[in-house]
Amino acid sequence: MPQHLRRVAKQPSVQRLPAYLRLIKELRDLGEEAVSTTYLAELLDLQPIIVRKDLSVTGIVGRPRIGYDVGELVAAIETYLGWDQVRDAILVGVGHLGTALLGYHGLDDYRLRVRAAFDTNPALAGQSVHNCPVYPWDTAPSFVSAHGIQLAILTVPASAAQAVADTLAAAGIRAFWNFSPVKLHLPPSVVAHQEDLTAGLGVLSLKLRLLLASEPGE
Amino acid sequence: MPQHLRRVAKQPSVQRLPAYLRLIKELRDLGEEAVSTTYLAELLDLQPIIVRKDLSVTGIVGRPRIGYDVGELVAAIETYLGWDQVRDAILVGVGHLGTALLGYHGLDDYRLRVRAAFDTNPALAGQSVHNCPVYPWDTAPSFVSAHGIQLAILTVPASAAQAVADTLAAAGIRAFWNFSPVKLHLPPSVVAHQEDLTAGLGVLSLKLRLLLASEPGE
DNA sequence: TAGATTGTTAATCGATTAACAATC
DNA sequence: TAGATTGTTAATCGATTAACAATC
Incomplete structure (x- = not known):
């Protein structure tokens, strides 16, 4: 593994990389060949030096006065995040949010392929939601091991999340993208990231x- | 306004408050009367001192050896975040994600009431999605000013987000919960919080x- | 060349952690 | 009383920002 892919960026940096990637891809599609951190910073309301520091973890080098090569930069960020290769995934819990994620083409842009969805509701089994087949939850472990799936998207009720994660981890899942409002407790051989929409709502409300x-009058 | 409500917690703290609130409400519903930061920290994989610091911004005081009164703590966090009062909102963009949010009862728990949804698709106008009426997008500004709505949830395509936000801000919206992958540029009299699902996916992928x-073998 | 931009090194700022007295 | 927990004050750690030489 190349040295620069070993560098571990801190969470705030990593979280910004997808936003840079999105903008740079747009520029690429518009035919731009180079981009400066000054420009990216302006669009995202950040300091140019922050953008430069963030990008440096990917190992990319720019050219003074010109900036970074757009194609190289897309490749560098994708490689750094592991988005350069197709990754198979499953989704568990085909409720409102699960359905929305299955219909979200954004995942495809990042080469995340949801191969199957699972739900305990027998009425859903056998159906297809946004072109993704839905199977009974019982069959998830065998599907995971048969297809060597490493990533699972959890959109199950909070009360079920930990048990679902335990079962899937035992079947071979190594990473959970967890939309249930529950902190998962997992062995060190498994990683998880919790999405908490209410955290964002809290920040906005405050x-x-x-x-x-x-304001005057208050 | 009481002094302690003026204290402005930093973003990392604020983001954790909703998770505390969720747990504490569960404890309350189980009949618990007190909770310690030691206990909350264990459930959330945090240090107790972090929890204590975070809670202190709300002005709550605990009792050594016992902890915090569960009812008081719920009230303190809700008041701090402004979740103690009902707030009206609208949602713009009734696609997959917008539909999912309209069906998400979580918003109701935080006293956020989506009074109407808007979409440019004429086929949706007049319909009702998860008990929320959908109207033509053109009518949004007059609805906002007529009802004094201050908060808008944006689930529109990236290309439309800035224009939609500008229009709504002119009509009186003061806060945007923005699910479009675009950084909004707004006057200082308007606040926004961007949800970026791909940021979380980036962290997980890395x-x-x-x-x-x-791992061995790599 | 002049000026804009990169990328490094040092300084600052803010959040987390540690230490510990107060208290129930 | 002993022990657990709060809440303050100080220390550490990490991220952001500033300064500036290198370079195209």
Whole structure:
């Protein structure tokens, strides 16, 4: 493995990389050949030096006065995040959010392929949601081991999340993208990332409250 | 406004408050009267001192050896975030994600009421999605000003987000919960919070790549 | 050349952690 | 009382920002 792919960026940096990637791909599709951190920073309301530091973890080198080669930069970020290769995934819990994610073409852009969805509701089994087959939950472990799936998207109710994760981890899942509002406790050989929509709503609500409180007449 | 509601917690703290609130409400519903930071920290894989620091911004005081009063703590966090009062909202963009959010009862738990949804698709106008009426997008500005709506949830395509936000801000919207993968540029009298699902996917993908790379046989 | 941009090194800032007195 | 927990103050750690030489 090349040295620069070993560098571990801290979470704030990693979280910004997908936003850079999105913009740079747009520029590429518009025919641009180079991009500067000054420009990216302006679009994202960041300091140019932050963008430069963030990009440096991917090992990319730019050219003074010109910036970074757009094609190289896309490749560098994708390689760094592991988005350069197709990864198979399953989704568990075909409710509102699960259905929405199955219909979200964005995942495809990042080469994440949801091969199957699972649900305990027998009415869903055998159906196809946004072109993804839905199977009974019982069959998930054998599907995972048969196809060597490493990534699972969890959109199950909070009460079920830990048990579902335990079962899938035993079947071979190594990474959970967890949309259930529960912190998963897993062995060190498995990684997880929790999406918490209410965290964002909390930040926004506080901002709004402080904004309104700061205004005359309050 | 009481002094402690003026204290502005930093973003990492604020983001953790909703997770505390969720757990504490569960405890309350189980009949618990007190909770310690030691206990909350264990459930969330955090240090107790972090939890204590985070809670202190709400102005709550605990009792040594006992912890915090569960009812008081729920009230303190809700008041701090502005979740103690019902807030009206609209949603713009009734696609997969917009539909999922309309069906998400979680919003109701935080007293966020989506009064109407809007879409440019004429086939949707007049329909009702998860008990929320859908109207033509053109009518959004007048709805916002007529009802004094301050918060808007944006689930529109990236290409439309900035224009939609500009229009709504002019009509009186003060806060945007933005699910479009675009950084909004808004006047200082308006706040926004961007949800970026791909940021989380990036973090998870990197964790997985590093996990696999660290294993024997790689 | 002049000026813009990269990329390094050092300084600052803020969040996390440690230490510990207070208290129930 | 002994022991667990709160809450403050100080220390550490890590991320952001500043300064600036290198370079195209």
